Amino acid sequence: MQYLIFSLQSELYRAVRLVVDTGIHYKGWTREEAIKYYNENTRISGVNEVDRMIVWPGQACAYKIGEIELLRHKAMAELGDSFDIKELHDVILMDGNMPLKILEKQVDEYILYKK
Structure with a gap:
């Protein structure tokens, strides 16, 4: 807690x-x-x-951009040739603003779905 x-x-x-x-x-x-x-x-x-x-x-914004960039690299590493940047962008933008922890879960679910 x-x-x-x-x-x-x-x-x-x-x-x-x-x-x-x-x-x-x-x-x-x-x-x-x-x-x-x-x-x-x-x-x-x-x-x-x-x-x-x-x-x-812009330094404060760089942290958030960096966190999203890390999610992209994670998806690329996990999916290899089946990685599709357009699909990942759809996953990231689909539900609008959200905490990065929830976005990370959505990206993880996307990775599992694509495997």
Whole structure:
């Protein structure tokens, strides 16, 4: 149970970082707006996180992109010649936004189905 709580908290922090990174660099949020959002949606101070995002645009997004890239490599390794990038994209996009743990389960089910 404790692992599940930690896992969900980590997902929340990563999601908040994505929102704040996008807010700063696309929507033009001020530092104060970003810190306020971070503090309202997590249990830790957003000052250091926001300052890091200001000087390192896109870094928060890179984590999520990397996680999805790892799922692609996993599918490629497991399926070999029967790997189809279009099918994998359909699996990834089929149910819309979801936690990566659930997406990983869907990719695992896709791999089992294709074998």
